[in-house]
Amino acid sequence: MAESEEEVDVLVQRVVKDIINAFKRNPNIDEIGVIPCPEARYNRSPIVLVENKLGVESWCVKFLLPYVHNKLLLYRQRKHWLDREALVDITCTLLLLNPDFTTAWNVRKELLQSGVLNPEKDLYLGKLALTKFPKSPETWIHRRWVLQQILRQFSAEGQTSKQQQQQGETEQADAERSQQLGDHLARTLHQEMKVCCDAACLYPSNYNAWSHRIWVLQHMAMGNVKVFHDELSSMRLWVSMHVSDHSGFHYRQFLLKELITELSQPLSSATNSPQHNSSTVPSSSPSHHSQAQANGELSGVEAAGEEERQPSFTTIIQLFCQEIELCSDLIHSFPGHETLWSHRRHVFYLWHHWRREYQHYSSNGGSELVHLNDSDPGLQTVGAQSCAGRGESVNGQGHATEAMEVDGASFPELRDSKRLKTGILLPDPPALSSEYSFVSSILDDCCNPEQRRFALAYEKWLDTVIGHQP
Amino acid sequence: MKLYSLSILHKGATKANLLKAAYDLSSFSFFQRSSIQEFMTFTSALIVERTTQGSRASVKEQDLYKLIKKSIMHDDCIKEYLCHVYVRNDNLSAVVIADTEYPQRVCFTLLDKVLEEFSRQVDSIDWPSGNPETINYKALDIHLSKYQNPREADAMTKVQAELDETKIILHNTMESLLERGEKLDDLVSKSEHLGNQSKAFYKTARKQNSCCEIM
Numbered sequence: 001m002a003e004s005e006e007e008v009d010v011l012v013q014r015v016v017k018d019i020i021n022a023f024k025r026n027p028n029i030d031e032i033g034v035i036p037c038p039e040a041r042y043n044r045s046p047i048v049l050v051e052n053k054l055g056v057e058s059w060c061v062k063f064l065l066p067y068v069h070n071k072l073l074l075y076r077q078r079k080h081w082l083d084r085e086a087l088v089d090i091t092c093t094l095l096l097l098n099p100d101f102t103t104a105w106n107v108r109k110e111l112l113q114s115g116v117l118n119p120e121k122d123l124y125l126g127k128l129a130l131t132k133f134p135k136s137p138e139t140w141i142h143r144r145w146v147l148q149q150i151l152r153q154f155s156a157e158g159q160t161s162k163q164q165q166q167q168g169e170t171e172q173a174d175a176e177r178s179q180q181l182g183d184h185l186a187r188t189l190h191q192e193m194k195v196c197c198d199a200a201c202l203y204p205s206n207y208n209a210w211s212h213r214i215w216v217l218q219h220m221a222m223g224n225v226k227v228f229h230d231e232l233s234s235m236r237l238w239v240s241m242h243v244s245d246h247s248g249f250h251y252r253q254f255l256l257k258e259l260i261t262e263l264s265q266p267l268s269s270a271t272n273s274p275q276h277n278s279s280t281v282p283s284s285s286p287s288h289h290s291q292a293q294a295n296g297e298l299s300g301v302e303a304a305g306e307e308e309r310q311p312s313f314t315t316i317i318q319l320f321c322q323e324i325e326l327c328s329d330l331i332h333s334f335p336g337h338e339t340l341w342s343h344r345r346h347v348f349y350l351w352h353h354w355r356r357e358y359q360h361y362s363s364n365g366g367s368e369l370v371h372l373n374d375s376d377p378g379l380q381t382v383g384a385q386s387c388a389g390r391g392e393s394v395n396g397q398g399h400a401t402e403a404m405e406v407d408g409a410s411f412p413e414l415r416d417s418k419r420l421k422t423g424i425l426l427p428d429p430p431a432l433s434s435e436y437s438f439v440s441s442i443l444d445d446c447c448n449p450e451q452r453r454f455a456l457a458y459e460k461w462l463d464t465v466i467g468h469q470p
Numbered sequence: 471m472k473l474y475s476l477s478i479l480h481k482g483a484t485k486a487n488l489l490k491a492a493y494d495l496s497s498f499s500f501f502q503r504s505s506i507q508e509f510m511t512f513t514s515a516l517i518v519e520r521t522t523q524g525s526r527a528s529v530k531e532q533d534l535y536k537l538i539k540k541s542i543m544h545d546d547c548i549k550e551y552l553c554h555v556y557v558r559n560d561n562l563s564a565v566v567i568a569d570t571e572y573p574q575r576v577c578f579t580l581l582d583k584v585l586e587e588f589s590r591q592v593d594s595i596d597w598p599s600g601n602p603e604t605i606n607y608k609a610l611d612i613h614l615s616k617y618q619n620p621r622e623a624d625a626m627t628k629v630q631a632e633l634d635e636t637k638i639i640l641h642n643t644m645e646s647l648l649e650r651g652e653k654l655d656d657l658v659s660k661s662e663h664l665g666n667q668s669k670a671f672y673k674t675a676r677k678q679n680s681c682c683e684i685m
Contacts, residue, residue, distance in 0.1 A: 031499070031500050033499040033500055033501040033502070034501065035501045036501075036505065036667070036671040037667075038670060038671070050500070051500075053500040053501065055500075055501045131499075132499065201497065202497070240619075241471055241618075241619060242471070242571070243471065244571050333620075333621055334571075334573060337571075
């Protein structure tokens with residue numbers, strides 16, 4: 001096979017061209033891979049396109065990679081000139097084979113800034129590289145850089161449109177443009193979620209993918225409760241199918257925490273302070289309201305969003321109830337996974353602290369809350385009604401708010417009664433006592449040694465961390 | 471959690487005969503799939519051959535996939551796979567290959583169920599000589615996809631009590647199934663389940679056996 005320098009030269013240039021032509025022939029390529037093939041087959045290109053998959057035969061990689069690598073380095077050292085088109089082609093080939101080669105991404109950053117490349121193209125290249133190297137840190141880092149470019153572009157466009165409005169352009173045109181921007185951004189957001197999800201499925205506990213997903217939400221959807229809710233409910237099935245994926249559960253914890261913080265804001269500040277609304281995704285986009293309807297699981301948000309930020313504590317309690325319920329369910333179904341137990345710790349810790357803060361608030365302005373509940377019972381969500389109702393029936397207490405203000409210890413032991421699987425009745429808000437009885441129920445009927453160990457550790461954690469706090 | 475393959479075999483005097491198989495290889499890279507499928511068939515047959523009549527076993531299968539992953543994916547992610555096997559007293563057998571997250575108990579429930587259904591639908595005369603083309607049993611793919619989510623499949627709690635988990639034999643490596651002096655390499659090169667490409671590939675992967683290779 002091609003061993004002499006000239007031969008390698010010819011071969012590599014042909015292969016680079018073949019790769020670029022494959023992308024031209026099929027713009028929908030969605031996966032790259034290496035085909036195990038130790039020997040070159042006579043006179044055939046090592047680049048194979050099957051369906052939407054691009055394959056490189058393994059024999060040619062050892063020629064290809066060092067060659068394009070050296071060529072790019074020589075260019076960087078100003079020892080060898082490459083025109084822009086050649087740079088685009090070479091970095092593309094190089095990054096598909098080795099996406100952690102920072103210099104190549106940096107060359108592309110320059111190309112992007114000079115307008116030779118458009119950001120979408122680089123997001124696409126990164127997406128393909130991730131199908132083979134789902135963790136590649138440099139690819140994720142570059143991706144965030146590209147997204148920042150896009151965001152900057154958007155905010156610049158938003159500002160020019162505002163100026164134009166001041167100059168007398170019709171408001172309608174302005175609204176149209178901002179909606180277009182919003183749609184584009186929502187699409188980008190959706191695409192990022194998809195890329196992260198694919199990478200997370202390819203590689204267990206893919207920390208890089210999940211932290212990218214958090215970054216994207218923080219930069220593109222902050223304050224948009226709807227997006228966070230959608231994420232939380234779409235992640236439900238994913239975590240149920242990946243019960244040992246720490247990073248996936250950590251993402252869920254992030255979502256929960258952000259939602260609680262966001263929903264608690266009207267509780268802690270009586271004045272209608274403007275949320276740190278996303279400067280990017282307009283929460284007034286038309287999809288916001290129509291889609292919220294479809295999300296039946298957590299319809300309580302709507303009330304929060306629409307009714308001038310009414311106290312949304314019922315939604316918060318519902319979130320906690322559902323999360324603890326999910327966690328119990330998974331622990332029962334899949335014994336012996338530490339991830340589930342540490343998730344439970346996190347959720348309960350979050351709940352514990354939120355409740356203490358809320359108690360603090362309710363002692364100052366609790367009457368207002370009671371008043372609200374009296375006047376508009378429709379605001380109460382199913383979750384709180386059932387919680388309160390069950391509390392009432394057993395120990396004769398009054399309102400939902402009252403029931404929540406008292407310490408969890410006074411909640412009746414409903415855990416022992418069979419939990420209803422109908423889905424209408426939610427369990428009671430979590431409480432220290434219910435956690436203890438959950439642990440003892442696990443210890444009673446489980447012989448899996450790992451599961452017992454985790455249950456005992458959780459019990460000890462409750463004793464030392466939660467139990468000792470006032 | 472994931473189920474990768476589900477196959478029904480007949481354990482003959484010297485070798486196992488594949489009767490029907492279903493695969494879900496969507497989580498593997500496209501160009502790996504055909505080789506992985508062959509290795510899964512090879513592994514399933516080998517495990518049935520080495521498991522005694524009327525017993526259940528789970529085998530940790532790391533070696534082959536370590537090789538595959540290292541050489542094709544160049545991936546430091548070494549996932550463990552488990553092969554669960556049930557060989558009935560009448561020599562009808564089934565193997566399911568799953569990842570370690572997937573609950574073992576559900577796997578054995580699935581094997582029981584599939585074998586019972588299969589033996590009702592396919593005459594036992596066809597077992598020793600049948601092959602995937604001639605055997606008329608279509609439900610395997612449906613079972614495999616339904617059981618991908620074990621909580622939607624019916625089995626999560628039902629068979630819990632019936633199955634005595636202590637009776638399941640656990641092998642920590644494929645090697646522990648082999649007889650004295652027997653080598654996996656030889657079995658691979660002799661196997662009829664593996665195509666030439668897979669064999670060549672196994673050989674080179676085994677030879678390299680290093681992580682510094684570029685691909």
